[in-house]
Amino acid sequence: MAEKFIIKFSKSGYAKYTSHLDLLRFFKRAFRKSGVALKYSQGFNPHPKLGFAQPLSLGYSSSCELLEFETADNLNAEDICEAITKEMPEGLEIQWCREATGLDKPLASVCESAEYQVTIPFSADTEFLNHVKNGYLEQESITALKRRKRDKKMVETDIKAKIRRFEVRALGENTVLDVELDSGSVSNCSPELVISSFCSYAGIDTPRYDMEVERMSLKFYNNLQF
Amino acid sequence: MELQKKLDRILKRVEKPGRYIGGEVNSAKKDLISVKERMAFAFPDLYEIGMSYLGMQILYNAVNKEEVMYCERVFAPSPDMEKLMKEENLPLFTLETKTPLKEMNMVGFTLQYEMSYSTVLNMLSLSEIPLMSSDRGEEYPVIAAGGPCAFNPEPMADFIDLFLIGDGENLLPDVLKLHMKCREKGLSKKEFLEKASEMEGVYVPCFYEIQYNDDGTIKKLCKQNSKAPDVVIRNILPEIETADFPVKPVIPVVEAVHDRAVVETFRGCTRGCRFCQAGMIYRPVRERSTDNILNIAKAQIESTGNDELSLLSLSTSDYSHFRDLALELMDYCKKANVSLSLPSLRIDKFAFEVLDKIQEYKKSGLTYAPEAGTQRLRDVINKGVTDEDIYTSVEQAISLGWRHIKLYFMIGLPTETTEDLDGIAEIAKNIIEINKKYNGPKGGKFRLTVSVSNFVPKADTPFQWERQNTPEEFMEKHRYLESKLKIKGVTFNYHDSFTSVCEAVFARGDRRCGRALLAAHEKGCRLDGWTEHFYPDRWQNAFEESGINPDFYAFRERTEDEILPWQHIECGVSKAFLLAEREKAYSEKTTRDCRYGCAGCGINKRVKCMTEGIYG
Numbered sequence: 001m002a003e004k005f006i007i008k009f010s011k012s013g014y015a016k017y018t019s020h021l022d023l024l025r026f027f028k029r030a031f032r033k034s035g036v037a038l039k040y041s042q043g044f045n046p047h048p049k050l051g052f053a054q055p056l057s058l059g060y061s062s063s064c065e066l067l068e069f070e071t072a073d074n075l076n077a078e079d080i081c082e083a084i085t086k087e088m089p090e091g092l093e094i095q096w097c098r099e100a101t102g103l104d105k106p107l108a109s110v111c112e113s114a115e116y117q118v119t120i121p122f123s124a125d126t127e128f129l130n131h132v133k134n135g136y137l138e139q140e141s142i143t144a145l146k147r148r149k150r151d152k153k154m155v156e157t158d159i160k161a162k163i164r165r166f167e168v169r170a171l172g173e174n175t176v177l178d179v180e181l182d183s184g185s186v187s188n189c190s191p192e193l194v195i196s197s198f199c200s201y202a203g204i205d206t207p208r209y210d211m212e213v214e215r216m217s218l219k220f221y222n223n224l225q226f
Numbered sequence: 227m228e229l230q231k232k233l234d235r236i237l238k239r240v241e242k243p244g245r246y247i248g249g250e251v252n253s254a255k256k257d258l259i260s261v262k263e264r265m266a267f268a269f270p271d272l273y274e275i276g277m278s279y280l281g282m283q284i285l286y287n288a289v290n291k292e293e294v295m296y297c298e299r300v301f302a303p304s305p306d307m308e309k310l311m312k313e314e315n316l317p318l319f320t321l322e323t324k325t326p327l328k329e330m331n332m333v334g335f336t337l338q339y340e341m342s343y344s345t346v347l348n349m350l351s352l353s354e355i356p357l358m359s360s361d362r363g364e365e366y367p368v369i370a371a372g373g374p375c376a377f378n379p380e381p382m383a384d385f386i387d388l389f390l391i392g393d394g395e396n397l398l399p400d401v402l403k404l405h406m407k408c409r410e411k412g413l414s415k416k417e418f419l420e421k422a423s424e425m426e427g428v429y430v431p432c433f434y435e436i437q438y439n440d441d442g443t444i445k446k447l448c449k450q451n452s453k454a455p456d457v458v459i460r461n462i463l464p465e466i467e468t469a470d471f472p473v474k475p476v477i478p479v480v481e482a483v484h485d486r487a488v489v490e491t492f493r494g495c496t497r498g499c500r501f502c503q504a505g506m507i508y509r510p511v512r513e514r515s516t517d518n519i520l521n522i523a524k525a526q527i528e529s530t531g532n533d534e535l536s537l538l539s540l541s542t543s544d545y546s547h548f549r550d551l552a553l554e555l556m557d558y559c560k561k562a563n564v565s566l567s568l569p570s571l572r573i574d575k576f577a578f579e580v581l582d583k584i585q586e587y588k589k590s591g592l593t594y595a596p597e598a599g600t601q602r603l604r605d606v607i608n609k610g611v612t613d614e615d616i617y618t619s620v621e622q623a624i625s626l627g628w629r630h631i632k633l634y635f636m637i638g639l640p641t642e643t644t645e646d647l648d649g650i651a652e653i654a655k656n657i658i659e660i661n662k663k664y665n666g667p668k669g670g671k672f673r674l675t676v677s678v679s680n681f682v683p684k685a686d687t688p689f690q691w692e693r694q695n696t697p698e699e700f701m702e703k704h705r706y707l708e709s710k711l712k713i714k715g716v717t718f719n720y721h722d723s724f725t726s727v728c729e730a731v732f733a734r735g736d737r738r739c740g741r742a743l744l745a746a747h748e749k750g751c752r753l754d755g756w757t758e759h760f761y762p763d764r765w766q767n768a769f770e771e772s773g774i775n776p777d778f779y780a781f782r783e784r785t786e787d788e789i790l791p792w793q794h795i796e797c798g799v800s801k802a803f804l805l806a807e808r809e810k811a812y813s814e815k816t817t818r819d820c821r822y823g824c825a826g827c828g829i830n831k832r833v834k835c836m837t838e839g840i841y842g
């Protein structure tokens with residue numbers, strides 16, 4: 001019995017086109033519907049206490065989404081899991097619900113990195129892929145164009161230090177990237193920057209919209225695992 | 227390329243892709259093998275708009291409860307989506323099963339406002355379905371349309387195979403059943419349409435031909451098919467208490483304009499405002515019982531997880547047991563932690579008791595619609611509101627802490643003079659003064675919004691013969707009001723005049739106006755209800771090229787014996803009544819709410835008026 005929980009769920013199929021905010025709205029509603037009363041924040045504009053560990057870009061699928069929330073009453077994780085599973089539409093699937101009593105900080109603040117798999121419909125042989133991979137990683141700096149928040153201008157940024165792992169392999173007619181990138185409040189790197197800089201380095205001209213990105217896992221400080 | 231892949235490459239590039247994915251909670255999933263009749267309910271506007279429309283949820287539910295029929299939904303794609311769909315050769319598809327519209331047995335459009343007509347054409351063309359019904363062979367779905375605009379269906383007559391006039395919850399499933407049977411028997415589309423035209427509320431435009439006089443008015447209506455009725459009679463549900471109401475509405479995935487549980491409390495209106503089409507075409511008033519409303523509300527909240535509940539009708543507080551209903555709903559909502567919203571509330575003492583308890587309201591502001599600036603003009607339009615009503619309610623609102631009041635007016639009404647415009651400014655001034663009494667000479671944070679819309683004469687109203695103001699007249703009035711309303715604390719809003727002209731053309735247009743729609747469509751017009759997608763020059767050119775003179779339709783007063791384009795579509799309110807009301811308007815006489823006694827509109831010849839004289 002607890003009042004703080006984490007739900008792990010996956011997002012696939014058309015559900016990957018549900019935006020962060022719409023998904024948040026969806027979960028709030030699903031909780032209401034399933035009778036799991038959330039705890040509300042104090043103050044002028046009370047809002048229920050729930051949030052995602054890391055936002056997921058529109059169009060990405062994921063097998064590792066984490067939603068943490070606080071309930072108004074002392075509840076049992078299994079009961080919540082059962083109730084909320086019933087509310088899931090196609091494409092959203094609850095994997096588990098666990099108590100999060102020991103966590104004193106929000107997941108978002110202890111998230112360190114994320115693993116992604118990028119599938120590019122570009123057929124290449126292993127030799128070529130190894131070659132471009134090494135060249136890409138051996139660059140002194142890996143620059144990518146990024147939209148600056150302040151003035152919306154495109155500026156160059158060096159992402160080399162933020163790439164924790166970078167593998168390339170051929171899979172049938174596709175090229176697959178397996179990457180681990182900084183993801184959190186301290187340091188963050190969007191997979192889009194890796195995709196664009198790598199493709200331009202390797203001369204892969206497959207349009208971005210033909211590629212699929214899936215988030216495979218989230219990693220946290222202090223070896224927290226979910 | 228398989229559909230999902232094609233869609234994937236498109237959806238990654240559009241704004242709000244969630245509009246096109248379907249799969250919402252409570253959306254209908256069916257085994258296509260046991261389904262015998264498939265229909266796409268098409269809303270000619272964006273997802274967020276269409277999903278806020280209760281009528282779609284009602285009909286969706288009415289069709290889908292029949293096992294062998296499947297109603298899916300489709301909305302207008304936004305221009306970015308449209309562009310990519312064309313590039314990728316992806317025809318318009320339903321949200322539920324992503325099936326192209328042209329593979330449906332029927333496609334049904336709802337016509338809520340005239341400015342959506344071009345979007346209907348665009349949706350057909352994105353579906354690769356020929357626009358003209360005469361160009362569509364047996365292989366194409368039956369194209370149907372309904373909704374309030376279907377009461378003058380003529381401008382859309384060349385594009386639509388069959389119109390549904392009136393209440394749809396029985397009629398639509400019946401028409402689909404008939405279509406299913408006809409197809410099973412191997413009957414042709416024409417044979418189906420013949421049979422359908424015998425049903426109450428079905429209008430098949432191709433069975434009628436219109437002849438015109440030299441002056442452009444209608445000479446006569448010639449029936450081309452003996453099976454078709456001389457006059458199409460509106461389908462009326464005698465009561466709505468037993469009518470099915472969706473307790474599991476589809477929940478939008480992308481935030482809709484209104485994202486809340488809604489219960490229709492009654493259909494129709496007894497007030498008789500003379501400009502109001504809804505007040506005529508939905509007669510008589512048919513109420514749901516308080517218990518039924520409460521049950522539906524609870525069931526909806528439980529099945530949707532909504533945290534807001536709203537009531538739907540033409541005038542919330544006219545519900546006969548409004549007091550009991552409001553108190554019970556407030557009680558329930560408080561317990562269930564749901565916020566209650568009561569739109570178009572008549573602002574009286576009880577309303578304040580209620581509103582004061584529903585905190586939300588003070589944030590959104592109080593709305594009030596006197597519609598006209600002087601008592602004289604309000605009598606002309608039969609809007610039963612007095613100056614005293616306005617000032618007492620406003621004063622009460624201000625004293626209770628409201629900081630934002632919104633007033634709605636209409637300009638260009640019959641008999642309007644400068645005095646009536648001055649009256650609008652006068653009311654604004656007086657309200658600002660009232661506020662100073664409570665919030666000091668500087669007025670505090672108080673805001674008054676004055677919104678002015680342009681009067682568009684509508685079919686089936688006592689004003690259906692009137693001329694509309696020209697854009698020049700409207701603009702002159704806007705300028706005049708703008709200068710008069712330069713008052714500290716007052717914000718003045720008004721609508722685009724040319725849009726109102728287009729509305730007026732199609733609201734009372736005849737069959738020839740379809741040519742202008744076609745031309746406008748060819749010039750790329752669609753989503754004209756959105757200022758950012760409305761191109762006046764395209765419309766102007768479309769009118770010119772198609773030889774449709776907007777002046778003839780918008781600015782011309784009709785004589786009372788002129789054959790009106792919608793004369794063969796009967797809403798149930800008699801022409802004699804409309805004429806008498808027009809007469810009374812000109813002599814500035816009001817007609818009382820028929821809950822105090824029948825005003826003789828004629829609808830009781832068709833059905834019983836359950837609220838007739840209940841206060842009398």
Ligand code: SF4
Nearest residue numbers: 820824825826827835
């Ligand atoms: S017939 Fe009489 S009571 Fe019935 S709606 Fe008309 S005016 Fe009202």
